[in-house]
Amino acid sequence: MKPCYGQEPGPPVDLFPVTIHFHGWLTALIKRVRRSNGLLTPPLHRRTSIKDLIESFGVPHTEIGSIQINRQAVSFDHIIEEESSVEIFPLRPTVNVLAPCLLRPKPLAAIRFLVDANVSKLAGKLRMAGFDTLYSPQWHDTELADIAEKKQCILLSRDIQLLKRKKIEFGHFVRETLPAQQLAEVIHFYDLSQEIRPFSRCMRCNGTLTPVPKQEILAQLKPLTRKYYHSFHRCESCRQIYWSGTHREPMENTLKELIQYRPLPY
Ligand SMILES: [Zn+2]
Structure with a gap:
């Protein structure tokens, strides 16, 4: 009203x-x-x-x-x-969504994010860091609210009107504008620096990654990748192949950002 x-x-x-x-x-x-x-x-x-x-x-x-x-x-x-x-x-960092509080008596069972299209690049970065992250550019506001409720997610968005929806119990207005800073903001806000697990999530589909022998995927590798990389992971869902050039090096840059991150005042 x-x-x-x-x-x-x-x-x-x-x-x-x-x-x-x-x-x-x-x-x-x-x-x-x-x-x-x-x-x-x-x-x-x-x-x-x-x-x-x-x-x-x-x-x-x-x-x-x-x-x-x-x-x-x-x-x-x-x-x-x-x-x-x-x-x-x-809400001020650090926020624990896994514990009940007066305003949110039913906590989440696990950390799972839902990313709005207005912070789309944050989805790939969260997955790269190993966080369970749902995202589709096709989802409009009503679907996002339904998914947040049914799948028990923390909705990350820069849309104030969307965050007002009743179905969205756990959400966060992302204040940073650069994707690397947005990831640092979220990790700091929910105190997740100890939960970072590179090489565990597919950046494309959020599927889980498992190690795969190089011999098994040799035919799928480009010549330079075949020559210089020896450790590989594959997505259980979409079969995408990952190696340190796809995860470790971007992740090292991300960790540098996290260490240098100056938290916003709340
Ligand atoms: Zn995948």
Whole structure:
């Protein structure tokens, strides 16, 4: 719902003011409404949930780490009452999606990403680092929301409207614009640096890679690859062949980026 300023058509409604304070980088997400250091005082309809209130300011629920009303932690479905002082804090690294919390009581069973087309190159980089990553340029917003729910994924996107969808419980607004930086952002945000497994995922299809003897694939190799490389992996799904020129060298550059990465403020 949109914030009400007392000009709604229809029957008279019972309005009351609350004070709402967005913290950290959430203030950058607030749109259309007067910003004053994140402190806002909109009049509200009765029976407004805190989730609706937050999203009425343009802030997706996926970016919220905790909510306090009159200094008490509350969940998204909490109904706001008169004279409430609402404090909204962003999710801040490091985020553990495998453990329950008040806002997300049902954690994920495993780390699995779903990548929106607006950060498409991040998909290949996540797979190169060994993370289970679903991606198709064909998927539109409704499909992405359905997949995020059914396959229990963390949706990575730069589309604020998409991240507001109810079905998307776990999501992250990717703030970096360069793919290598985006990978560093995600790894830092979810504290995954110890989970990097090069040569475990196919960059093309997300299938699992297994070692394959060079003799078995000799006919598929170009002369220079045949001459200079001796260790190979093959995708179990699409049969793509990988060697250190395809994974290790790009991965070494990625690791350098990770070490040098300066995390964004939250
Ligand atoms: Zn594959």
